[in-house]
Amino acid sequence: MKQRVSTIDGLRGFSLLGILMANMLIFQYGMFGKDQLTDLMYADHLAYIWLKIFVESSFMPIFMFLFGYSMIMMKGKLDRNGSKVKRHFVRRFLLLILFGLLHSFFIWEGDILFSYGLMGLILLVFLNRKKKTLLIWSIGLLIVTSLMAYGDPNEMIEDETQLNAYVEKANHIYSTGSYSKIYTFRNSDEDPFGWPDYMYVVVLLVAPFITAPMFLLGMYAANKEWFATPKQEKKRYVWFASVFIALGLLLKSIRYLIPDSSWGEVAYTLGSSLLALGYIFGFALLYTTEKLRVQSWFEKVGRLSMTNYLMQSIVCTALFYGYGLGWFGKLGVLVGIGVALVLYVLQIITSHYYLKLFKMGPFERVMRVGTYLSFKGKPKRKKKDNDKVVIEEDPLVSNG
Structure with a gap:
């Protein structure tokens, strides 16, 4: 159990590195401007393609996989404690939704916590399903949602002039605006695509099905106890990492090797998830040998x-942003990757020293207090054993 938690914590940290590098495009160019970059220098163009193939859309699915995996781990602990499982999960996911709303309204529009909270509530339907059911739903939804990407994504844009005008306006506001101006623009109802209202309803309804496969696969993996005994599972890691990384990179490259192909988006969507799986198993290989500092x-x-x-x-x-140093759109893609690496190294250092003083982070503590309704942030199991109360740890946090 201890080794398994360490592997999952390591994967979380690894996925945050990729998420930061991918998000650096949004921080630098905006949510919609990042896909409208046409006049990049050669080095930045290569860095942009590298991000698109090796990083973007393949690290967020790792987080989804771990979310589903951790749900099953937490369910097992709550079951052993005799606790109301779904009641705890509902509180946890409502807190995620709240954090997500605060994050997206007041800090940054690229939030994932809100959608993860909503997805968690949906996943409660699958919490007690059989392993085979989880696998079938995961594979089926992955294939179907990948096929939904068939065609030219530019056809979804009703008015390209409107999109360009929106991006230009966003660039100006984010690079020069005060916090108040950026807040107002971020939370405005301005439409960059020119879609009719019903399209947003369709997107809202379809979104859970697009993200569900990796969540469900994580739940399946936890039920199968993947990563519980890394040294015994080494052959599986090598095989899956080799196949999924190669296939994922190949599929994601089709969009750029054959730019006019109608199947490019299908290949990219499917390849993103397969590459994420390859990264998961490739990272798990680190735990099949003696533990290293990394x-x-x-x-x-x-x-x-x-x-x-x-x-x-x-x-x-x-x-x-303008209310800070105002680097928006000024550094370039390659330098942005460098900034991401520097920030991540700083997070390694700060995390190391923080955990010497505290057992968990401030936001993690709030989540656990709200989930378990306990100021100690721990699930409790009371039983008569020499008049003592036995307290078990949350499986989502390592004690290492």
């Missing part, structure tokens, strides 16, 4: 995953 670096960042994720938003908006 694993503990990722684990410490992972143990403070919510705090580090939110701090990435706070620090990067302060660096790039």
Whole structure:
């Protein structure tokens, strides 16, 4: 159990590195401007393609996988405590939704916590399903949602002139605006695509099905106790890492090797999830040998995953937006990757020293207090054993 938690914490930390590098495009160019970059220098163009193939859309699915995995771990602990499982999960996911709303309204529009909270409530339907059911739903939804990407994504844009005008306006506001102006613009109802109202309803209804496969696969993996005994599972890790990384990179490259192909988006969507799986098994290989210092670096960042994720938003908006240093659109893609690496190293250092003083991060503590309705942030199990109360640890946080 101890080893398994360490692996999962390490994967969380590893995924935060990729998420930060991918999000750096949004911090620098905006949510919609990042896909409208046409006049990049050669080095930045290569860096942009590298991000698109090796990083973007393949690290967020790792977080989804771990979310589903941790749900099953937490369910097992609550079951052993005799606790009301779904009641705890509902409180936890409502807190995620609240944090997500606060994050997206007041800090940054690229929030994932809100959607994860909503997805968690939906996943409660699958909490007690059989392993085979989880696998079938995961694979089926992955295939179907990938096929939904068939065609030219530019066809979804009703008015390209409107999108360009929106991006230009966003660039000006984010690079020069005060916090008040950026807040107002971020929370306005201005439509960059020119879609009719019903399209947003369709997107809202379809979104859970698009993200569900990796969540469900994580739940399946936890039920199968993947990563519980890394040394015994080494052959599986090598095989899956080799196949999924190669296939994922190939599929994601089709969009750029054959730019006019109608299947490019299908391949990219499917390849993103397969590459994420390859990264998961490739990272797990680190735990099949003697533990190295690099694993503990990722684990410490992972143990403070919510705090580090939110701090990435706070620090990067302060660096790039007008009310901070105003670097928006000025550094370039390659330098942006360098900034992400420097910030991540700083998070490794701060996480290391923080965990010497405290057991969990401030946001993690609030989540646990709200989930368990206990100021200690621990699930309790009372039983008569020499008149003592037995307290068990939350499986989502390592004690290492």
